[in-house]
Amino acid sequence: MIPIENKTNIHWFPGHMAKAMRLIQEQLKQVDAVLEVCDARAPLSTRNNELTDLLGEKKRIVAYNKSSLADDTITAKWTKYLMKTPDPFVFCDAMTHQGIKSLLTLLSQKRLVTKRYQRAARIMVLGFPNVGKSMLINTLTRSSGAKTENRPGVTRGNQWIRLSNELHMMDTPGILVPKIHRHEDAFVLAALGSIKETVFDKYALCLEILTFLKQRYPALLQTRYKLSDLTLSEEMLLSDIARNRGLLIKGGETDIDRASNMVFDEFKNGKIGKITLQLPPIKP
Ligand SMILES: Nc1nc2c(ncn2[C@@H]2O[C@H](COP(=O)(O)OP(=O)(O)OP(=O)(O)O)[C@@H](O)[C@H]2O)c(=O)[nH]1
Numbered sequence: 001m002i003p004i005e006n007k008t009n010i011h012w013f014p015g016h017m018a019k020a021m022r023l024i025q026e027q028l029k030q031v032d033a034v035l036e037v038c039d040a041r042a043p044l045s046t047r048n049n050e051l052t053d054l055l056g057e058k059k060r061i062v063a064y065n066k067s068s069l070a071d072d073t074i075t076a077k078w079t080k081y082l083m084k085t086p087d088p089f090v091f092c093d094a095m096t097h098q099g100i101k102s103l104l105t106l107l108s109q110k111r112l113v114t115k116r117y118q119r120a121a122r123i124m125v126l127g128f129p130n131v132g133k134s135m136l137i138n139t140l141t142r143s144s145g146a147k148t149e150n151r152p153g154v155t156r157g158n159q160w161i162r163l164s165n166e167l168h169m170m171d172t173p174g175i176l177v178p179k180i181h182r183h184e185d186a187f188v189l190a191a192l193g194s195i196k197e198t199v200f201d202k203y204a205l206c207l208e209i210l211t212f213l214k215q216r217y218p219a220l221l222q223t224r225y226k227l228s229d230l231t232l233s234e235e236m237l238l239s240d241i242a243r244n245r246g247l248l249i250k251g252g253e254t255d256i257d258r259a260s261n262m263v264f265d266e267f268k269n270g271k272i273g274k275i276t277l278q279l280p281p282i283k284p
Pocket residue numbers: 065066067068069092093094095096127128129130131132133134135136152153154155156172173174175270
């Protein structure tokens with residue numbers, strides 16, 4: 001278990017997020033629609049359900065980004081499931097450009113602005129931290145032939161980017177919800193890098209990642225870390241991983257801290273393989 005559940009919300013909803021949230025609320029009045037960016041590897045936990053009240057009647061388009069890192073078989077299941085839900089969506093990848101054309105079509109085809117205004121559609125891009133909002137805007141910008149580019153890295157303030165005469169997008173800093181109620185959400189958001197690393201115990205998270213991989217992607221786990229026996233405990237597996245990667249401290253003992261960091265980084269960045277953390281519910 002990651003011991004983040006018991007901490008107060010202040011730890012993952014710090015002052016700058018509350019401030020960003022207020023700014024978003026204010027600026028929502030100026031926009032025609034919202035593009036919510038989520039992670040294709042966890043379509044449930046990376047959607048911000050608390051936005052629903054905030055958005056009111058505003059149209060919402062959902063981009064499940066980083067789809068090249070997700071398990072294609074499960075993405076197909078999600079696609080089928082999401083077709084029965086109200087918001088238009090696309091699975092895409094800002095790195096490989098997969099699904100970017102479909103997203104551009106969705107953003108342009110949707111009649112976002114009432115014709116009588118005769119101005120560009122203004123779209124606010126929202127989402128949890130690290131889901132790829134800024135990179136997605138960059139990729140969209142390049143694909144639509146515009147010259148100005150967005151700043152990479154952690155986004156601090158809201159920023160308008162002009163994709164074309166018809167389409168303007170606002171990048172915003174990633175914000176979490178003030179309280180994460182379900183352990184599954186906390187695990188997913190930590191494992192995918194949306195929760196600041198200083199807030200949770202990386203060793204505990206890593207053990208949970210190993211439990212998940214043992215159950216759902218044993219072959220990938222075994223191949224990546226050259227493990228011979230997956231029936232061992234997660235603690236033992238982590239120790240084997242450290243040894244196999246030569247992560248040792250003085251005296252030949254395994255360096256569990258470095259091994260935890262490595263497994264976490266590799267998992268988050270899709271190095272272990274194409275993995276999806278959540279299956280669609282039986283019914284929409
Ligand atoms: N493989 C892959 N990596 C991506 C993709 N989109 C973003 N990334 C990576 O994910 C990390 C975060 O990307 P950003 O675009 O900065 O994410 P963000 O949502 O703007 O983050 P904040 O501004 O902090 O909320 C970077 O290391 C990107 O290289 C994608 O579609 N595929």
